[in-house]
Amino acid sequence: MTIDEPTVRERLKAFGFSDKEVDTYVALLEQGEAKASDLAQRAGVSKRYVYNVLGDFEDRGLVEVNDHETPTTVRAVDPAVVVRQLTDQLSSLETQLEAIHNPDPGEDRRYEVIKSTSTVKKRIASLVQQAENEINLSVPASLLPDLAPELEQAVDRGVLTLVLANGHGGEPASTSALEGLGSVVRYWANDGPMLVCVDRTHGLFSPPEFVMGRESDRQAIGFTEDRLSPALVGSFLGNYWPLAEEVYLHEPDDLPATYERFRHAIFTATRYLKRGYTLVAEVELRATDSNEAFETRTGRVSEVTQGLVKPTTNSIPIENSFVIDDGTEQFTVGGPGAIVEPYEARRVTLDVVESDGQSVAELLSRSDVLADR
Template sequence: MDADGLAELLERFGLSEKEIDTYLAILDHGESKASTIADAADVSKRYVYSISEELEERGFVEVNDHAVPTVIRPVEPETVVQRLTRSVEEMEPELQSRYTRTERSGEQFEVIKSRQTVLKRIEELLAMAEHEVTLSVPATVLPRIRSTLEETTDRDVLVLLLVGTADGSEIDPASLAGTASTVRTWDALVPTMLTVDRRHGLLAPSQILTSSTSDTRAISLSQGQLAPVLAGSFLANYWPTAEERHVTSPSPLPSTYGGFRNAVFQIALHHGDDTRLEATVEGSPVGDRDRPTKLSGEVVDVRQSLVRPVTSSVPIENAFEIDVDGDRYSIGGSGAFLEDFEAEAVTLRRLER
C-alpha cells in the first residue's frame, strides 16, 4: 500500500487531510519535538500542539508535555490497530439493534459474476418467498440449496422445481420428497431461472454454476413488470417438456392462499383425489364493476398445467370455475382479463358428498 492508500484508510476513521499529514510525519520521525513535526508536515508548531492532543485522545500518539520542549511519540501501530478494531466491534451490537431489513429497490438490476454469489442470491430469494417460486437448476446444484428449498416448501410456498440432468445425473424420485411442491427433470442444458412472488427474479446460463472457468454473467432483478415474464417463459417453454418426477400430497383444508397459482395447484391435487371443494374468492370483477368483490361457490372446473394431467389450453393458463347459485364464474389471478373475476385471495374448503 502506498502513502495515498494509507491516507485514504485513515480518512475513513475520521482524520482530516492535515491530521493525516501530521500523524504520518510523527510515524516517520518517531519521538520528536513539535518543531520537527511542523517542518515535516508543513504546518505551524501551534497546530502540531493542538492536533497532537486530539491524536492522543484517539490513541494514535502520546504527548509528553512534562519535557521541555514537549515531545511527541507515536503509539505502536499494532496497539493502534487493536484499538481501532475494538472500536469497530463495539459498534456492531448497536448497529444491529437499529438495523431494519428492507426489500431491495423495486427497480434494481444486479449483474453477478461469480458462482458463489449466484448461489447465495438464489438462497436469499428462496428465503424471502411468501407465495410461489419457479426454479430451474442443474442437478449438481440441488444438494447445495436443498435445505433452503425444504424450508421454503415447509412454509406452504408453491415451489415448482425443474432439475436439468444434461450431465447424465441420475435422480431417485423418492429423494425429491420435501424439496418442492412438484419436481420435474429434463435431460437438457436448461438455463438457471428463478422467480419469487412475481416480484423477484434471477437468470443465468447454467455454465456459471457448472464450470469453474466460465466467464458468463447472471442477472438478478427486483421488478414487478419483468419477474412475471420470466415465470411465463419458465411455464411455457421449459416446464411442459420436462418429466414429472414428484408431486406433493394435497394440503389440509380449509386453507387460504394469497398466491393464485398455489390455489390452482391445490385445486388440481384435490380434484385428482375426487374431493369436492368450495372456494371463496376475494378480489375484483373483470369488466362489470357492479358484481360483488367476494364470491363463494363449488369449484366445478380447473384449467392448469402445473401438474399432470394438464387441463389448460395453453401452458401459462391458470384458472378455475365456481358455481354460485347456478351461475358459473371463471376465476383468474393477478392481471386476469379473460376470466370473470380477478382473485387476490382464495380460501378452499372441503364439501361433503
C-alpha cells in the first residue's frame, strides 16, 4: 500500500491529517524507523517541517521520538496500537455526542446498530451507571464480574436492580459471586436473553453469543424508546424471570420512603410485610385508562400481589399490585398503564406503623404516619 492510494489518504485525512502529515506519516510507516533527514527526503517535505510535526505525532501516540541521540531518530508505533487508540477516542466521542444529540426535542426516540462487542460491554456499564430508578438486566453470568462495580454502586444509590444471570449450559455460577449485584439476583442455567433496560426508556439487546466472544455475524441494538422498553421488560419478567432460581435479596430501604417507580414500592412492601410489619401507603392514583387528575389516597397495605421475589403471589407473570384499605373500602392499585387493576399509581410513599390491634381509621389518624416522608 503506497501513499498514492486514495483510500489511505482519505481515511487518514478523515482523522484530521493534513496532506503533508499524510506524506510524512506514511513515509515513516514504510521505513519503520528513520532519521529526520531521511524521513524528510522520502516524504518530500523540509527537515524543519519534520521536526515541527513529530511533536504532534508523538502527542497523538503515532510515533516514538528518540531525541537523546544525535542524529534524532523516530520510530512508528505499531499500527494495531494506533488503531486501538483511535477506536477508544471514537468510542468516547460517540458517548459525548450521544449525550448532546436530540433529534426530536419533543420525544427522545433513537435506535443504533452496534457491531463491536467491546462497545456493547461499555454501553451496558454506562447504562447501569446512569440509572436513576430501575435496572432490568439479563446477561451471561460470565459477564457479571466486569459489571460488578457498576451494579453494586447502583444498588447502593437506591436503584431497583433486577439481575438475571444466565449460565448458557456452562459451569454453575458461584452464589457468593452474585451477592450484592442487585436488589434481586436470579440464576438460570440455560440460555437467556442479552438485555438491559434502564428507567423505562434506555436499553440494549443482542444475541447472547455476541457478548460471549463466539463467532457470530449478528449485532446489538441500542435504543432510547419509552414504548419499546416497557414491552421488553414485560417479556423479561413474564417469560424468563419466573424460571430462574433466586440466589440473592438485598435489604429493603429504610422507611418512610417515596417511590416514583411502582415496582420498587412493590419490592419494598413485600420485604416488610413478609417480616410481619404493618405498612401504610400514601398513593397518587387515578382510574385506569382515564385522563382524570391524580388524587392522593392513604390506607393500610393489606395485600401485595407480585412476581419480583419468591414466593410469588401473582397469577399473571407481570402483575404487581397493592390492595389498600383506607377504612371505608379496599381497592387495588397497579402501576402506570395498569390493565387488570381499577387504579394506576404514579407515586407511592410507604411507612411502617405499629398496629397493636388498632383499626385502620386509628392507624390513619396518627399524626406521625408519613409525616417524615
